[in-house]
Amino acid sequence: MLTSLLFLWFSTIAAGSSSNPAEEFAGDISIDCGSAGNSTAGNGRQWLGDVDINSPYLLRIEGFSTTSTVLRKNLLISGDDSDRVPYRTARISRSQFSYAFGPNPGQKILRFHFIPAPYKDSKGFEDLFSVEVGYFTLLRNFSASLAAQALGVNSIVKEFCLYLGDNEKFDIVFSPLLNSYAFINGIEIISVPSSFSYFGDDDNGVQVVGQKSKVSVDYNTALELIHRLSVRQINDPSIDGFDHTYPVWVSQKLSVVKNSTWRVPVDVGFRYFVRLHFSGIALKIMEYDDLMFDVLINEKIVHSNVDIMNERDGKNIPKYVDYLAVTRGHKKQSICDLVISLHLYDEFVDGNGLVDGFEVFKLSNNGVILASPNPLPPDHDAPHLPYVYWYVITSLVVVVFSLVIVVREPQSNQQSESQSETQSEPQSNEKQLSRRFSLSEIESATRNFSHKLLIGEGGCGQVYKGMIDNGRTIVAIKRMKPHSSEGAHEFSIGIKTLSELRHDNLVSLIGYCEEDREMILVYDYMAGGTLADRLKVPQENYSSLTWMQRLNICIGIARGLDYLHDRLGIIHGDVKTVNILLDKNLVAKISDFGLAQHADSSNLKTVRGTMGYIDPHYIYTGRLTKKSDVYSFGVVLLEILCGRLAINQRLPENQRVLTTWARENINSGNVDRIVSSHLRNEVSENSVKAFVAVVERCLHYSEPEQRPTMAEAVVQLVQVLELQDT
Structure with missing residues (x-):
């Protein structure tokens, strides 16, 4: 099974490092959040409900929070009921709450489980929160709902490694942002055997890729799991006392350049701890013969058979080697590849036979922050971005430096x-x-x-x-x-x-x-009401807007935004159909300037806006620009064309986010499917194609400078109107 590799390594090391392994693992605990009873998962792991729990290691739960049960079981993990632990219940709150744990000191794996299913008294796409442990910020501006929606997954697991000192405890604080809630389905605290340490002292540092020096990964550092890959499958041995205890290894298929080369997408600007585990076959060969090979990270040789021979302690060959890689890139580049390669000079052993697997951890920056820029959603004209999403499946930290999304x-x-x-x-x-x-x-x-x-x-x-x-x-x-x-x-x-x-x-x-x-x-007073109301059909008080009326409304909104941007130097910051009013003649009027900013003071510590309309690049950088309004305007254009809300929880899961659903249809050549049924008999094909082209330019994800100015959008929309007239 996928867990067998880790069990073998950890148990072998633990057995040789402690005369009483059970003592070393005292205090390990798995919490089924929001549950009133204890459960056994499908893998045999015991989970304790946190309601009226009787455990010496869960000290208390503080702050106001409630327990909740998943409303729609079809969103749960597939399998029988035991496979759904801990995804059946959650602890949830719109205010700060915390768990206090008191495990034994030492290195700990801290794992959080989230399933963004609908919960009682909550709405999807409203979860937005931070998670702190001591002085470490592990997650900030994290939304499991948005992450799962973008990635097409049911659940998200976040895993970290921290050191707990003597007489210390884990205070895990969940802090929802304004008008949002925080939730957690499961928490696991797992001890790391001392001889398998990820941390070290100054005398036992980690080799830095491309340098002769070594760096100590000390106890004041937090690690976040980016990827853990099992290259080879090993039959699960009988391991007493350690079954189902350690983090799961996955046989995730990466991009393979050669038989022994892997590419792992990582964030630029962070240090990465890479641990390479040698296979039993390779260790046996190296005990009695010289196995010629090189290990390369980012095309730099970091290890070779000569190093292994020099590191022998009698007949004992190191079971793994550690490296520290620093990623650098252009300031606009957020993701790069960490390339791990094995070059062998032995015709009888291939690269995959040399290693059992490897781990990649991100190290906290400035001692306490694991925050990184948000991975941008994939652009239809940017085929390299799916790499970003694979990375996020195992390590999505929805963080924007020190930003707060409201x-x-x-x-x-x-x-x-x-x-x-x-x-x-x-x-x-x-x-x-x-x-x-x-x-x-x-x-x-x-x-x-x-x-x-x-x-x-x-x-x-x-x-x-x-x-x-x-x-x-x-x-x-x-x-x-x-x-x-x-x-x-x-x-x-x-x-x-x-x-x-x-x-x-x-x-x-x-x-x-x-x-x-x-x-x-x-x-x-605007007698025509809001554009949002007029797009709802059927309406008792209003007739459905015609295509010509909608085009004139679009042009009016664009002219108003152009005036704000060009003449006033103001960024609206919250362009959406609710904030577009119509007079009795259906002339569009932009309203609600509560989030407006002057263009010369738009570097914010707080990201504000309405979910579904917020510019991803604004979330990514924290900088509100005129192009942020252009993106939101593009979403409004889609609503006008499709007659749908920006986010609609009542629709099937793959149709809830308007921009995602519309892009999929546009990219597959099915533009007609996104046109409102009230418009299909009156819109011309050329007019719709030109309109969709404007939408695509406004919604350009990865390069905001490619979006039009509002003045350009006015010209383009007038051309759409002329095409409809002809």
């Missing part, structure tokens, strides 16, 4: 207690450029914020229909949520910028109210 949920009422309570006081010149309303005027216009006049609700506040000027003028009144930093930001942007500028495709600001800690903006 997912905006239009209907969410949750607030962050840490948000600033500071109000934005307008300058005197700003007060003169827009009308200032008293709070009594606003209360009169909205009948004391009557629920009957509520016409919309977003992340920043609630929108009411109101009457001013003795009932002569209908307006939209947006009341910012108290203590909302985004609301305060939109309030500031509104009175500082929108009050002095007008454009046909921007919602016009009439005035504001700032009184008794209230922040209120008064806009022109």
Whole structure:
């Protein structure tokens, strides 16, 4: 079986290193999170439920969290019920919670199990959280849902190796981000035999590839498993006391250049610990004869038979050798290949016969961070990127250096207690450029914020229909949520910028109210509602939009964004159909500037936006640019063409993410399948092809500079309109 190789190595070493192996492994534990009882997995591993658990090694669970059961069993791991441990239940929370473990000191494998299935009182694609252990940040901005959706897998396993000192404990802290939740299905803590150590002291360092020096991988380092490959299968021996204890080895087929060459995609800018395990056959041969070979990493010779002969201790041949590789590349390059090669000069032994397998670990940067740039989704014109996804299957850390992703949920009422309570006081010149309303005027216009006049609700506040000027003028009144930093930001942007500028495709600001800690903006009323509502069919109050109407709306949005970008130097930051309003003549108006930023101050520590619309490159770099708006605009174009939501949990799994589903159909030549059924009888073939070409340019993943400017998008969409006319 796949685990047999690791069992053989670990048990052999452990048997020779401790007179009492059971003592060395005391404190190892497997937690079935959210379960009230104990279970036995299909491989015989014992899992303890964390509800009312009686174990000396799980000290406590802190913070507010609840237990939940997977709602749809068809999303679970296939097999009988025992194969689904620990994927049947989860511990889940929208606030921080933690586990405290007290295992014996020593090196520990820490393994997390996630299955992003629907859970009670939660929605898919809302899980977004960080995981910290002590001063190590293991995961940041991690979303198991998005990862599994992109990779087409049911579950994700993350594995790390850390050292636990005397009188220390593992405090594992799960911290969800705003409007998101954290969850965990299973936690395993597994001891590493001392003689199989991944860590060492200064006298026993690891050889650096391409250098004569050695580097110590000390106890202040954390390791993350990138890949563990079993090259050869070995029959599982009978190993008492250690069955199903150690991490799983997989026979993952990599890109094979020669019989003895493997390529492992890794992140640029990190150090990698590579351990190569010699096979029993090779060890036997080397005991009695010289086996001529070279080991190369990234085309540099790091080991040879001469080194092995020099390292002999009597007749004992080292069972494995360790190397340290440093990856470097262009600052725009996020992924490179770590190439491991074996060159043999013996016609009777091939490269695959020399080794049983190898391991690749990433070492924490700056001592505590394992964060790396997000692997970008595969672009249809970038065939090399599937390598990135293979890498993520075994090691997806959805991390963006020190970024925090905040997912905006239009209907969410949750607030962050840490948000600033500071109000934005307008300058005197700003007060003169827009009308200032008293709070009594606003209360009169909205009948004391009557629920009957509520016409919309977003992340920043609630929108009411109101009457001013003795009932002569209908307006939209947006009341910012108290203590909302985004609301305060939109309030500031509104009175500082929108009050002095007008454009046909921007919602016009009439005035504001700032009184008794209230922040209120008064806009022109848009009788046509939101674009999101108009795309929902059937509608009682609205007829379906025609293709010509949709094209004119697209052109209007593009012109509004071009004005923001070119004339104002403002990046909207949250372009989506909910934030596009329509007047009675169906003229598109861009609204909601709560996430807007000036282009010269768009380097953010916090990534904000709405899931399904956020530019992947923005998540990857943390830099909001005008091209980020272009990407979001591309998603809006798709919604207008397809009549679908950006993310729809009610659809089959392979259709939930609009961009993924649409790309697959476009790339396979099935453009007609993505066109809304309400449009198929009126759109011309040439018009649709030209429209899809604009969409593809806007959604360019890997190179944002290849996306058009909004001015270019206006020209291209006008051409689409002309094609439809002809």
